[in-house]
Every structure is written in C-alpha cells, then in structure tokens.
Amino acid sequence: MTINPKVSKAELAEQFRTFIDPEYVITDDETMKPYECDGMSMYCEMPLLVVLPETVEQVQRVMRICNENAVPVVARGAGTGLSAGAMPNKEGVVLSLAKFNRILDIDPLARTASLQPGVRNLAISEEAAQYGLYYGPDPSSQIACTIGGNVAENSGGVHCLKYGLTVHNILSVEMVTAEGDLVTVGSDGLDSCGMDLLALMTGSEGLLGVVTEVKVKLLPKPEVAQVVMAGFDSVQKGGDAVGGIIAHGIIPGGLEMMDGHAIIAADDFAQAGYPRDAKALLLCEVDGTEEEVHEHIAEAEDVFRKLGATSVRTSQSEEERALLWKGRKSAFPAVGRISPDYYCMDGTIPRREIARVLTEMEKMSEEFGLRVANVFHAGDGNLHPLILFDANVPGEFERTEAFGSSILSLCVEVGGCITGEHGVGVEKVRQMAVQFNDEELQQFHDLKAAFDPKGILNPGKGVPALRFCQEYRSLEYKLHKHDHTEAAHG
Amino acid sequence: MADNLQILQEQVLHARDGGHKLNIVGGGTKAFMGRAADPDAGTLNVGEHTGIVDYHPVELVLTVRAGTTLQEIEATLAEEGQALHFEPPHFGENSTIGGTLACNLSGPARPWAGSVRDQVLGVRLINGKGEHLRFGGQVMKNVAGYDVSRLQAGAMGTLGVLTEISMKVMPKPAATLTLVQEMPADEVIHYMNSRAAEPKPITAACWLDDKVYLRLSGARSAVDATAQKWSGDVMENGDQFWRQIQDMGHEFFTGDDPVWRFSVGSTAANFNLDGPWLIDWAGSQRWYRGDAELKRMEALAKEAGGQVSLFRGGDREGEVMHHQPDALKGIQRRVKNSFDPDGIFNPGRLYSWL
Numbered sequence: 001m002t003i004n005p006k007v008s009k010a011e012l013a014e015q016f017r018t019f020i021d022p023e024y025v026i027t028d029d030e031t032m033k034p035y036e037c038d039g040m041s042m043y044c045e046m047p048l049l050v051v052l053p054e055t056v057e058q059v060q061r062v063m064r065i066c067n068e069n070a071v072p073v074v075a076r077g078a079g080t081g082l083s084a085g086a087m088p089n090k091e092g093v094v095l096s097l098a099k100f101n102r103i104l105d106i107d108p109l110a111r112t113a114s115l116q117p118g119v120r121n122l123a124i125s126e127e128a129a130q131y132g133l134y135y136g137p138d139p140s141s142q143i144a145c146t147i148g149g150n151v152a153e154n155s156g157g158v159h160c161l162k163y164g165l166t167v168h169n170i171l172s173v174e175m176v177t178a179e180g181d182l183v184t185v186g187s188d189g190l191d192s193c194g195m196d197l198l199a200l201m202t203g204s205e206g207l208l209g210v211v212t213e214v215k216v217k218l219l220p221k222p223e224v225a226q227v228v229m230a231g232f233d234s235v236q237k238g239g240d241a242v243g244g245i246i247a248h249g250i251i252p253g254g255l256e257m258m259d260g261h262a263i264i265a266a267d268d269f270a271q272a273g274y275p276r277d278a279k280a281l282l283l284c285e286v287d288g289t290e291e292e293v294h295e296h297i298a299e300a301e302d303v304f305r306k307l308g309a310t311s312v313r314t315s316q317s318e319e320e321r322a323l324l325w326k327g328r329k330s331a332f333p334a335v336g337r338i339s340p341d342y343y344c345m346d347g348t349i350p351r352r353e354i355a356r357v358l359t360e361m362e363k364m365s366e367e368f369g370l371r372v373a374n375v376f377h378a379g380d381g382n383l384h385p386l387i388l389f390d391a392n393v394p395g396e397f398e399r400t401e402a403f404g405s406s407i408l409s410l411c412v413e414v415g416g417c418i419t420g421e422h423g424v425g426v427e428k429v430r431q432m433a434v435q436f437n438d439e440e441l442q443q444f445h446d447l448k449a450a451f452d453p454k455g456i457l458n459p460g461k462g463v464p465a466l467r468f469c470q471e472y473r474s475l476e477y478k479l480h481k482h483d484h485t486e487a488a489h490g
Numbered sequence: 491m492a493d494n495l496q497i498l499q500e501q502v503l504h505a506r507d508g509g510h511k512l513n514i515v516g517g518g519t520k521a522f523m524g525r526a527a528d529p530d531a532g533t534l535n536v537g538e539h540t541g542i543v544d545y546h547p548v549e550l551v552l553t554v555r556a557g558t559t560l561q562e563i564e565a566t567l568a569e570e571g572q573a574l575h576f577e578p579p580h581f582g583e584n585s586t587i588g589g590t591l592a593c594n595l596s597g598p599a600r601p602w603a604g605s606v607r608d609q610v611l612g613v614r615l616i617n618g619k620g621e622h623l624r625f626g627g628q629v630m631k632n633v634a635g636y637d638v639s640r641l642q643a644g645a646m647g648t649l650g651v652l653t654e655i656s657m658k659v660m661p662k663p664a665a666t667l668t669l670v671q672e673m674p675a676d677e678v679i680h681y682m683n684s685r686a687a688e689p690k691p692i693t694a695a696c697w698l699d700d701k702v703y704l705r706l707s708g709a710r711s712a713v714d715a716t717a718q719k720w721s722g723d724v725m726e727n728g729d730q731f732w733r734q735i736q737d738m739g740h741e742f743f744t745g746d747d748p749v750w751r752f753s754v755g756s757t758a759a760n761f762n763l764d765g766p767w768l769i770d771w772a773g774s775q776r777w778y779r780g781d782a783e784l785k786r787m788e789a790l791a792k793e794a795g796g797q798v799s800l801f802r803g804g805d806r807e808g809e810v811m812h813h814q815p816d817a818l819k820g821i822q823r824r825v826k827n828s829f830d831p832d833g834i835f836n837p838g839r840l841y842s843w844l
Contacts (some may be wrong), residue, residue: 047803110757111681133687144497154633161630167640168608181817188795189753190774191594191644191809194840195822196607203633220689243548249571249661289690291711327724347630349551380630381549420631435634439621443828450824463635 005091006069009048012093013059014249015065016051024099035094038079038086039141042397043426047074047088049051049417051460054099056174056182056212063210064095064180069329072459073178075206077118080141082344083425085152085205097148098142103127104213111218112188113169117148117211121155124216134162139421140329143196148211154203156421158254158328161379162287163219165421167202174213175201178452189214200447206458208451216389225253225287226297227321231278231311235259238280241307244379245284246351248303253287255379256328259358262335262373262386269334269376272327283328285321287326308422312416331375332386339371339388343400347411348420349454360410361385368403370396382420383411410435424462432462433469441466491541491682493555495622495653501534502651503620508637511837514647516557517584523593524646524839526806531837536588542566544628551611551628551838552659556588556652564589567659575603575660581827586659588652597736598694598705601686602770604714607643609658614683615642615650628656630660647836647843663693663707668728673702675760675767682772683747683757692697695772696735698742735770740741742768742779748804750787754796754839761790777801777828790810809842819843 004269007015009027009094017024022439027033027049037044048071053059066073072092075374076365089224095234103123107113113124121142125134132159138157140147145155156165163169172186181308201208232238238257245252258266258281267274282304286296287349297314316320335342349357358374365372385407389400408418408431418431419426420452432441441482449455505512510533521527536557544553547570552619554563560578567573577597580589580745591613592602594603612626615638623640673681691708704722706713716780717724725731734740743749752761756773765780780786784800791798797812804810814822826833826844838844 017623063729074681107757108688109680111683111687129794131687132689154637156631163632164604164608176819177817183815185818187753187797188755188758189797190600190771191596191605191607191753192815193644193797193799194818195645195825196594196641196643196647199607199637199643203555203637208636220687223689246546246661249664251660272569282750288708289715291715292709295709295711332786338586348627348631350546350551350629352549352633367696369682377631382629382631414627415627417627417632418631418636419634421633424635432634436624440625440635441615441622443621443623443638446828447636447638447761447825450828453824489777 001138005071007071012065013049014070014428016062016294019061020051020053020058024054024314025376027132035076035079035088035096038081038084038427040082040084040427043084043087047090047094048092050096052093052096052099056176058438059176059210059212060180060182062093062095063176063178063354064413066456067179067454070454070456072456073210075152075210075456077121078144081149081425082346082422083419083427085423085425085458087426097146100148100212101286106218108133113216113218115147115216116213117151117214118146121145121147121150127399129221130219130310132221132447133174134221135216136169136219137166140332141467148213151202151205151214152206153421153423155178156377156380156382158256159257160375160377166412168197169217170198170202171217173198173201174207175211177209177456178457182212186215194345194484195469200469203423204429205425205462207448207459207462212298221285222253223381224290224293225285225321226293227283227285227315228297228300228304229274229313229324230282230284231275232280232282232308233278233310233326233357235280236355237308238282239351241282241304242351242354244303244307245300245431248299250300252284252379254283254285256283256330257281257376257378258328259374261371262331262375262425262474265334266327266331269337270323270327272323272329276328278310283324299349328375335373335386335388341388343387343404344420345383345385345387345404345407347383347408347416349383349411349416351378351381353392353414353416354378357410357414361407364403364406368399370400370403377420380420381416405431429461429464429467430472432464433472437470438466441469493541494539498534498539498651498653499616499620499622502618505532505834506618506620506832507670509832510834512834514651514836516586517559517582518688519582520589522802525810525842526836527839532626534651536651536653537586543654543787547572549792550659551656553628553654553656554587555654560585560587560590561585568662572659572661573662575599575737576609576611577603577607588656591643591655592645592647593609593651594704594717598696598732598770601774603660605643607640610639610643610655611658612656613639613642613652614696615652617650617832618832622653625838626656630658646840648826648840650835665710666705666707666729667713667729669704669706669717669720669787670698670701673697674700676771678702679757679760680771687757688773697769699809703731710750741778742766745779746803747779748781748800749780749802750782750798751801751804752778752791752794752798754791754794757818758794758796761794763790768843783810807819811841814841829838837841
C-alpha cells in the first residue's frame with residue numbers, strides 16, 4: 001500500500017507538541033539516530049520524527065492524527081527485534097512505548113500480572129519471584145526486550161515446548177487501533193466470546209494495533225530443575241536422541257542442541273566443560289517436583305546412553321546447571337568472537353529432518369564459501385543457524401543473505417517455516433512468497449485492512465506486496481533447480 | 491477415511507454463484523450451540539471429509555481432516571501412548587475435531603494443558619471465495635503471517651470451512667489420581683487457587699455439591715507424594731467423574747433448564763445468584779443452570795472480569811454470546827468480510843450481526 005502523508009514534518013511535530021511534552025517529540029537527526037534500526041542493524045532508515053507519549057490518551061491522539069493524515073506509524077519497544085520489524089518508515093512516526101514501563105499489579109493468588117507494554121520480560125519474573133511465581137516465555141533478549149514487543153512477535157525462548165509461547169501465556173491485551181479507539185481483547189477468563197482477536201494480535205508485528213497494556217499469566221516456580229548434557233559423534237545420533245526422549249514420554253522444560261562449530265565456540269567462551277570432540281551436544285533440562293525430576297533424569301540418562309551418547313553428564317548443583325547453560329546462552333556472543341559479523345537465521349523444521357537439514361546446510365556453506373554454526377531449540381524444531389561473515393568485505397553480506405534465503409527455502413521444503421520466533425519484519429518479507437501463495441497473502445492483506453483500513457501501521461513489513469512475489473518465486477526456483485542439478489551430478 | 495475437498499469447494503462456489511447461504515455441519519452434535527441456524531441456508535456437510543493425514547508421534551504433531559471424529563483421533567493417539575491434552579468434550583460419538591475447534595471447546599485440564607486453540611498449529615480452510623488456503627504449519631513455532639489458525643477458535647465457522655487441522659499432541663501422563671473433600675462454596679475459590687499456585691502436578695480442579703475435586707497427573711512418584719501432602723480422600727472412580735465433567739454428561743447438566751457458562755477471573759467471588767453452580771478450571775469457568783436474562787448475566791460476568799454465554803437451552807433466537815463493544819464489533823464485521831465477503835457461512839450463528 002502506498003502512503004502519501006498529508007502533512008509536513010513541522011506541522012506534525014507542532015500538533016504533537018500541543019499535548020505531548022515537547023522534549024519527547026524528537027525531530028533532530030542526532031537524537032533520532034538511535035531509532036534508525038532495531039536488533040537487526042543491517043537494515044536502517046531514519047524516521048520523520050519520534051514521539052514518546054506518556055499516557056494512553058496521548059497514544060490515542062497520536063494515532064488519530066496519523067490516521068487522519070495517512071502518516072505511517074511504527075510502534076517500538078526496546079528495539080531488540082531481529083527482523084527489522086521496528087525499522088522506521090522514512091515518511092512516518094516512530095511511536096516509542098518506552099515511558100510505559102510500570103508493573104501495574106501482581107495478583108499472587110490469581111497468578112496474573114498487569115503490565116504496561118514497556119516492562120522488560122525479565123523484570124516480570126524478578127518481581128513475581130517473591131510469590132514463588134514466574135513468567136514462562138524467556139527469549140534470549142529477556143534482560144532488555146519488553147512485553148509489548150513479546151506480544152508483537154509472539155516470543156518464545158528455550159522453554160516453549162513445555163510452557164508455550166507468548167500467545168499461551170497472556171490473558172488480555174489493551175490496545176489502541178489505527179483509528180485511535182481503545183479496546184481490550186481477551187479478559188480475566190481463559191476464553192472469550194467471538195473471534196479470537198487476542199491470538200490474532202499476538203505475533204502481528206505491530207501491523208494491527210498498538211499494545212498499551214498486557215495481562216499475563218504467571219506460573220509456580222518448579223521445585224527443582226536439573227540438566228543432562230549428552231554428547232554425540234554425529235548429528236544424526238543427536239537428532240535421534242531428541243526423538244528418543246519425547247517418544248519416552250518425557251517433556252523436558254528445555255531441550256537444546258548445538259553442532260560441532262557451536263560447541264567449540266561456546267566452550268572457548270564459557271569454559272562450560274563441553275565435550276569438544278562431539279559433533280552434536282544436547283542439553284536436556286527436566287523440571288518439576290523433586291520426585292518427578294529424580295525419576296525423569298534417570299530415564300533421560302538411560303535413553304541417551306542407549307542411543308549412543310559418547311558422554312553424559314548431569315548437573316549436581318545449581319552452579320553446575322548454570323554453567324552448562326552458560327555455554328548455550330552465550331553461543332551468540334561466542335560465535336561473535338570467532339567472526340567479525342554473524343547473521344542469525346530463525347527457520348523451523350520437523351525434528352525428524354534435523355540431520356538432513358544440517359547436512360544440506362554444510363553443503364551450502366561450501367558453495368557460498370561462508371562458515372555456519374548451528375544452535376537449535378531442538379524441543380520445538382526451531383533452528384538458529386549463525387552465518388559467519390565480514391561486512392567489510394565487499395559483497396559478503398549479499399552472499400550471506402543469499403545463503404540465508406536458501407536455508408529458509410530448505411526449511412519450507414522439509415515442511416517447516418521461515419520464522420519460528422524472530423518475525424518476518426523487513427528481513428524475511430520476500431521469503432513469505434515461498435511459504436504462502438498469492439491467495440493466502442491476499443487474505444493476510446484483507447485481514448490487515450479490517451484493522452487498519454488506511455494501512456498506516458508498520459507498512460511494508462510482514463506481508464509482501466503481491467506484485468513482487470512472482471518474480472521472487474521464479475528466482476528461488478531457478479536457484480533451487482540449479483542446486484538440485486548440481487547435486488545430481490555431484 | 492475420505493477426501494471430500496473437491497466436493498466441498500464446489501459446493502461453496504455453487505452457493506456463492508447462486509447467492510445462497512450455508513450452514514456448516516460436521517458430526518451434528520453441537521447443533522444446540524450458538525444462535526439457531528438459518529433455516530433458509532443449505533447444509534454443507536464436512537462430516538465425511540475424514541482421515542488422519544499425517545502423524546509422527548516423536549514430533550508430537552497430528553494432522554487430520556476436519557471431519558475426523560474425536561473418537562478416531564484419540565484411539566489413534568492412544569496406540570502411541572499420546573492424547574489430546576485439552577480433553578475435548580464429546581457430545582456424542584460423532585463429535586469432530588473441526589467442530590471442537592470452531593466452538594473452542596476444552597475440558598477440565600484446560601488451565602494447565604491449554605485449550606484446543608492453544609494446541610492448534612495450522613489449518614487449511616475454504617474461504618468465501620472458494621479458495622482453499624493454508625495457514626500456520628506442522629511445527630511448534632511459526633510466526634510467519636497472522637495467526638489465522640487460532641482465529642478460528644470460537645469463530646463458529648463464520649470465517650470459512652475448516653478442512654484440515656494440525657495440532658500439538660502430548661504423552662499420556664504415567665499416573666493419575668483424584669482427591670475429594672467436603673468444602674463450602676465460600677472457601678473453595680481461595681482453596682483451589684492456592685493449590686494451583688503450588689508447583690505440584692495438578693491438572694484439574696472442580697467444585698460441585700459442596701465437594702472439591704482435585705486431579706493430579708504425571709510421574710507416579712510425584713502424584714503419590716503430592717497426594718500424601720495434600721488433604722482429601724483418594725477417589726475410586728476419579729477418571730469416570732472427570733469424563734462426565736468433560737463431556738457434560740454429569741447429572742448437573744441434565745434437564746431442560748438453560749445452561750450458562752461464565753469464563754471469568756479465577757479468584758472472582760462467588761456470584762450472588764441462587765441456583766445450582768458448578769465451578770471448574772480452578773475458578774475460571776463457572777456453570778449455572780436456570781432461567782435468566784442475558785443482560786443480567788453479562789453484568790455479573792463483567793464484575794468477575796470475564797464473559798458469559800448461554801451455552802445450551804433458553805432463547806436461541808436472541809443473542810447467546812456476551813455482547814461486543816462497538817469498536818470490536820466493527821473489527822469483527824470487517825474480519826468476517828475479509829474471509830467471507832458474501833456472508834455465506836453460518837449466518838447469524840455467532841452473533842445476529844455477523
């Protein structure tokens with residue numbers, strides 16, 4: 001959708017300054033600079049201006065003015081997103097929710113927390129800890145990322161298989177529509193009448209509304225958690241062991257896998273005592289009551305040994321558990337140390353395809369001449385290949401992007417999808433054409449128009465314009481056909 | 491097992507061309523739900539579009555055609571030691587998975603195991619233009635595109651004809667045990683919520699006739715240890731009791747009185763309304779039997795932080811679902827229009843204005 005704003009920057013700023021503290025209506029390039037990108041810093045754009053409202057009513061007024069004048073609005077939380085979903089629109093306003101950072105209420109008996117959207121993910125669990133409660137989803141960026149952004153991206157983390165994603169852990173969302181109306185979707189009850197707009201809002205990447213309050217569910221903190229680490233001499237065996245645990249009837253709190261490159265990088269960084277000669281490493285965390293954990297840990301060790309683990313180690317203390325996790329949690333910065341830059345992908349696949357996908361990826365790595373390390377939320381099939389590159393070498397980022405695209409096409413080909421938790425944003429908008437056909441994409445556009453008739457919310461993100469899709473698909477088809485022909489001849 | 495997709499698609503296109511409406515029917519066991527079906531609309535039978543399309547137990551994912559019965563699904567899962575953790579109500583042996591999702595129906599485990607909406611990973615549906623579309627997928631995590639799959643939960647078929655559903659399945663718990671004890675209504679809300687706040691393997695909590703029932707499920711050792719610590723007698727036929735609650739086969743639900751379902755905050759105080767009550771989901775779902783005005787019930791539900799629906803019986807010509815504020819009404823009308831521009835599917839079934 002093309003947008004032609006009907007006001008100038010100066011007029012818009014003047015209007016906002018009549019009801020927002022002028023200090024929080026930012027128009028100069030220097031102060032706006034930090035807003036030019038989110039966690040995906042390869043994609044940058046300077047906005048028209050930035051506003052930081054302090055009340056819901058101010059948010060409503062901003063939306064009304066922007067809707068009336070067809071000015072694009074990009075809502076922004078902490079800016080930790082990894083798909084350039086919060087990248088500004090150069091014709092538009094960045095609406096920062098940074099001032100909405102209060103925990104409004106925690107109800108220990110009902111096990112709920114009412115939050116402003118700018119509350120940090122980790123702060124919820126820290127505040128709830130005094131009641132023996134915590135908030136389930138724990139994305140890697142949880143120190144900084146905010147609950148409003150979590151709703152926009154349907155964030156997960158390492159505990160999704162057992163405890164679910166954001167969509168499973170929220171009760172209601174108060175939001176401002178594109179037209180400036182304030183509505184609540186969901187309620188204190190677990191189900192609501194009518195269409196499930198709460199599910200639709202979750203993961204909608206700021207294209208359907210601006211979240212101004214979130215009520216989340218809290219969980220009782222498990223009595224005990226222990227982690228079993230198992231090393232394998234092949235990716236295939238590691239993948240089989242993931243299936244083996246699940247087939248045994250154990251649902252681990254977390255189940256993570258790393259490949260050989262990631263194991264070495266993480267161990268160099270964290271000195272976690274990982275088996276450095278292993279080709280695949282599993283971290284399997286079991287949590288629950290003392291009795292349950294005791295029973296399941298013994299079973300998990302047994303399953304791993306039977307399925308050919310070359311080493312098995314179980315944490316015997318909280319310190320040891322933290323150390324084993326430290327390697328996994330620092331895998332990204334660890335990989336950052338062995339390469340000037342890295343590009344993190346986010347495809348998902350059916351677990352049974354893990355060996356095939358990693359083998360294919362090794363082949364691509366050679367073809368593109370770029371190294372790749374893999375960390376994998378094995379429990380829920382979410383793959384994070386880290387492509388290593390040097391942005392200062394001309395053409396290397398373009399090659400990296402092409403490599404990434406090929407990985408995502410492979411994920412779709414084996415029955416998975418292009419993004420498990422990072423979102424589409426700007427970054428993966430072209431690959432949407434690989435996962436969806438034109439009729440499906442048109443349905444998404446029509447759905448968006450039901451919330452945002454003028455298309456002012458985060459335009460250009462999430463769903464591609466249909467006119468570009470055919471071209472992209474035929475390009476991908478040619479690339480793929482080429483790969484397969486090569487493979488057949490090789 | 492039959493693939494009736496082509497026939498279904500042709501029927502939708504035929505209705506569209508002829509300007510007809512369609513009532514979507516699966517097993518026909520939920521005809522009592524929602525507003526009365528439009529008598530002038532034709533019937534679109536999805537009940538014969540059946541069969542398991544894909545099932546890999548280690549993936550914990552099942553893909554089935556929408557007309558497949560819950561019975562068939564559960565029997566297939568049981569062979570692998572797995573189950574639908576949201577415990578779908580069976581209102582007869584023909585209840586289908588498509589109808590269960592369209593009505594968003596889940597059983598006693600819902601607060602802990604999630605609802606049918608929570609377990610859905612992807613759907614295929616025929617929209618009002620006769621297009622067969624795929625949304626979501628067969629993997630646990632998928633944030634590409636809007637979550638159209640979960641949007642179907644509770645939409646009662648107003649957005650399209652569900653043809654295929656992928657959902658998460660889970661291993662059956664190794665052990666299950668139910669504790670029962672006497673408890674007056676004014677103590678039970680606090681009691682159930684306190685128990686739910688403990689890190690113990692609780693999977694159901696219900697109150698009826700001055701007795702509170704708690705179910706524990708999981709590893710044998712954990713279930714036994716918790717039962718020792720908590721008060722209450724071990725119930726002999728616990729599974730049978732929960733089955734009756736799940737399928738609304740308990741005698742509480744019998745008779746011709748209207749049945750109201752409140753979905754409210756779990757700690758909301760008991761309602762000031764005489765008559766038979768059943769409190770489930772540790773306080774989040776409350777059933778009331780008796781004649782009442784929807785408006786009055788809505789006021790009670792609102793005070794308790796939630797919503798109400800006239801689940802069964804009473805006046806099915808008027809509204810039966812909690813009213814929607816104007817802004818949400820407008821959005822839902824436009825959402826409906828985006829899927830079904832000619833208003834073919836289940837007209838007026840969810841709300842008179844939809």
